[in-house]
Amino acid sequence: xxxxxxxxxxxxxxxxxxxxxxxxxxxxxxxxxxxxxLGLCPVLAVTNSTIxxxxxxxxxxxxxxxxxxxxxxxxxxIPKQVRIATYxxxxxxxxxxxxxxxxxxSLELYNALGAFIQLxxxxxxxxxxxxxxxxxxxxxxxxxxxxxxxIGFTIALLCLGTVREMLGSGTLLGFxxxxxxFEPWVVMILPPGGFFVLGGWLLLxxxxxxxxxxxxxxxxxxxxxxxN
Amino acid sequence: MExxxxxFIFFNAFLxxxxxxxxxxxxxxxxxxxxxxxxxxxxxxxxxxxMLVSSVSAYFINWILMSFDIEFLRLISYIAxxxxxxxxxxxxxxxxxxxxxxxxxxxxxxxxxNCAILGLALFQTFKEYxxxxxxxxxxxxxxxxxxxIVLMAGLRERLQLAKxxxxxxxLAMSMMLGxxxxxxxxxxxxLGA
Amino acid sequence: MSDMTNTQAAPQQPASTAxxxxxxLIAALSGFLVVSVYxxxxxxxxxxxxxxxxxxxxxxxxESTAYQPMVLDNGKLMKPGETEGGITIYVAYDKNKEFIGxxxxxxxxxxxxxxxxxxxxxxxxxCITGKKIIKxxxxxxxxxxxITDAKFNANFDxxxxxxxxxxxxxxxxxxxxxxxxxxxxxxxxxxxxxTISSVAVGKAINDSAQVILPQVNRFLAKxxxxxxxxxxxxQ
Numbered sequence: 001x002x003x004x005x006x007x008x009x010x011x012x013x014x015x016x017x018x019x020x021x022x023x024x025x026x027x028x029x030x031x032x033x034x035x036x037x038l039g040l041c042p043v044l045a046v047t048n049s050t051i052x053x054x055x056x057x058x059x060x061x062x063x064x065x066x067x068x069x070x071x072x073x074x075x076x077x078i079p080k081q082v083r084i085a086t087y088x089x090x091x092x093x094x095x096x097x098x099x100x101x102x103x104x105x106s107l108e109l110y111n112a113l114g115a116f117i118q119l120x121x122x123x124x125x126x127x128x129x130x131x132x133x134x135x136x137x138x139x140x141x142x143x144x145x146x147x148x149x150x151i152g153f154t155i156a157l158l159c160l161g162t163v164r165e166m167l168g169s170g171t172l173l174g175f176x177x178x179x180x181x182f183e184p185w186v187v188m189i190l191p192p193g194g195f196f197v198l199g200g201w202l203l204l205x206x207x208x209x210x211x212x213x214x215x216x217x218x219x220x221x222x223x224x225x226x227x228n
Numbered sequence: 229m230e231x232x233x234x235x236f237i238f239f240n241a242f243l244x245x246x247x248x249x250x251x252x253x254x255x256x257x258x259x260x261x262x263x264x265x266x267x268x269x270x271x272x273x274x275x276x277x278x279m280l281v282s283s284v285s286a287y288f289i290n291w292i293l294m295s296f297d298i299e300f301l302r303l304i305s306y307i308a309x310x311x312x313x314x315x316x317x318x319x320x321x322x323x324x325x326x327x328x329x330x331x332x333x334x335x336x337x338x339x340x341x342n343c344a345i346l347g348l349a350l351f352q353t354f355k356e357y358x359x360x361x362x363x364x365x366x367x368x369x370x371x372x373x374x375x376x377i378v379l380m381a382g383l384r385e386r387l388q389l390a391k392x393x394x395x396x397x398x399l400a401m402s403m404m405l406g407x408x409x410x411x412x413x414x415x416x417x418x419l420g421a
Numbered sequence: 422m423s424d425m426t427n428t429q430a431a432p433q434q435p436a437s438t439a440x441x442x443x444x445x446l447i448a449a450l451s452g453f454l455v456v457s458v459y460x461x462x463x464x465x466x467x468x469x470x471x472x473x474x475x476x477x478x479x480x481x482x483x484e485s486t487a488y489q490p491m492v493l494d495n496g497k498l499m500k501p502g503e504t505e506g507g508i509t510i511y512v513a514y515d516k517n518k519e520f521i522g523x524x525x526x527x528x529x530x531x532x533x534x535x536x537x538x539x540x541x542x543x544x545x546x547x548c549i550t551g552k553k554i555i556k557x558x559x560x561x562x563x564x565x566x567x568i569t570d571a572k573f574n575a576n577f578d579x580x581x582x583x584x585x586x587x588x589x590x591x592x593x594x595x596x597x598x599x600x601x602x603x604x605x606x607x608x609x610x611x612x613x614x615x616t617i618s619s620v621a622v623g624k625a626i627n628d629s630a631q632v633i634l635p636q637v638n639r640f641l642a643k644x645x646x647x648x649x650x651x652x653x654x655x656q
Contacts, residue, residue, distance in 0.1 A: 037399060040259065041343040045252040074447075079440045086447050088311060088340075092304040093451035097458045099303070104465040107473055111556070115350045118303050122343040124256055186563075191250050192410040199403030206400055232530075245534070300459040304451065417532055 018141050026149030032125045033156035034205050039125035044194035046116050050173050053161025055109055057154025059098050064126050064146045066094040071134040072142035087130045095121040163197050164188045234364045241368030243416040247344045248376040249409050254344030257335055258377055259402055268381035270328055276370025278339055279348050281313040283366035286349040287359055306349045314340045344373055478511045481541030481551035482522040485513035498640045520644045525633050527625035532617045534558035540626050544641055549580035564618035573612050581606035582630055584638045590631050597623035
């Protein structure tokens with residue numbers, strides 16, 4: 001499991017095969033939020049409730065899939081000089097589309113997410129993935145990878161959304177969890193709470209990673225003969 | 229429907245509704261460039277400059293879009309204009325101070341995807357500010373961003389000398405710091421109410 | 422054009438025409454997509470917005486069953502299509518299609534950000550009959566009590582809004598007092614711990630009412646007699 005390293009474009013040898021790691025990469029190992037630290041703005045801003053987090057994740061995934069797909073299809077026809085500008089136009093197009101779609105689906109949700117829907121266009125994850133992956137890979141592979149990335153992003157949003165909502169409002173998806181005597185930890189749904197909860201998750205993941213590395217090192221030392 | 233005073237708009241964007249610490253905009257550079265005070269301050273100023281240029285241009289673009297009733301093109305035109313403004317700043321900086329240009333590195337073009345700038349343009353449009361209000365809003369937002377990034381840089385520089393549990397180094401600590409700053413800035417809420 | 426980020430050495434400059442053609446095609450495609458989606462969703466969005474307002478109006482004017490928007494512009498009462506500027510008011514009708522009251526928007530700076538609301542007014546009682554908060558960004562658990570607190574909401578069941586005899590303003594300024602200090606029917610009892618938000622609600626209603634209600638009063642006869650055909654009916 002520990003074979004694939006950091007960057008997926010080290011495999012530029014015509015690896016058009018779609019492996020399971022193409023999909024899973026975005027969920028754990030190269031999770032766009034927790035590992036690559038991309039797209040942080042919405043992660044903190046719209047995760048004050050689970051439903052907002054879920055909606056934002058899905059909207060971003062839609063833009064990621066659509067723009068990544070289009071970029072991948074056109075990848076051999078976009079001159080290098082203007083590629084960033086082209087990617088941005090494509091992304092902005094799909095963000096505008098998703099903006100109107102959400103307004104049509106639920107005005108309430110739209111008001112809750114506010115300007116952050118339009119701000120998806122500034123999500124470095126989407127531009128980053130277009131540049132690093134979609135522009136170099138065939139559409140199907142891009143689709144699978146973006147699916148994984150999108151799901152990973154949504155999972156990260158949900159990690160924050162659920163914790164913040166449970167602690168900050170005492171509810172989950174709007175349903176009260178604890179009794180009426182529960183005093184919600186209000187700071188959790190305010191801006192500082194976003195920082196703290198993200199910091200908490202990062203702490204957890206870092207600690208897990210360190211522990212795994214230490215165990216691997218210990219295993220090495222035990223197996224190696226006298227040396228160092 | 230009262231109109232807001234200019235000083236209120238400025239201080240609101242600067243402190244109470246600080247773009248980074250209250251509105252969560254501009255986090256990527258906030259986390260990325262705030263490692264050192266020397267790069268943090270120029271980054272803040274560069275961003276503020278792009279904000280001012282974008283704000284003014286956005287005002288006119290929006291006016292044109294509204295006149296022709298094509299507001300669905302707003303997002304695309306805003307981002308195109310921000311990209312151009314960043315290009316302008318890059319070229320200017322390269323001429324005026326090549327050393328600074330190099331030390332800011334990849335983060336200069338990344339100002340394009342800085343949600344703070346796009347956010348500024350969008351918010352000023354939603355709030356229907358007139359030209360002067362929009363300009364002051366951009367000043368406040370830029371100053372607030374610079375303030376936040378400089379504060380963060382100062383804190384992180386100090387922290388490099390402190391002993392910390394190893395797991396909390398890096399981004400986790402930055403987030404906790406950010407949370408503290410954000411909490412502190414909440415004290416400014418109610419300013420001008 | 423601009424090459425944005427890369428330090429990667431560009432070998433030969435591809436013909437400028439290739440770049441222009443690509444960008445133009447992308448722009449055309451993008452424009453087509455956006456316009457299509459926009460046209461498709463426009464009626465749905467308009468309906469959503471109308472429904473949201475209808476819900477609010479029906480809530481703030483008890484016994485109303487329908488409304489239609491009108492515009493107060495330059496001292497004249499007009500239908501929405503007839504004028505560009507002006508203030509929109511929502512004229513409400515009861516189940517007999519008779520004029521019953523008017524609702525309007527109000528906003529004021531709260532603790533964190535602007536508070537927006539809709540309030541209702543019935544000329545029969547010369548009072549505000551209800552308020553509904555449309556948008557707020559106050560402290561959850563504290564400021565947002567202006568939505569949930571029953572005692573606070575009771576302030577708005579019959580909030581006095583008599584017109585001054587000059588006909589240009591309200592007889593008394595609608596204002597929120599300190600908690601427990603309400604003495605007159607045109608005052609609002611603030612929520613303790615959320616006084617700034619409460620005061621904002623009072624200010625939002627007052628600022629709007631001072632401008633709108635005297636004008637509504639002037640047009641009362643017109644509103645009552647010419648029973649405008651309401652556009653929307655509630656089931």
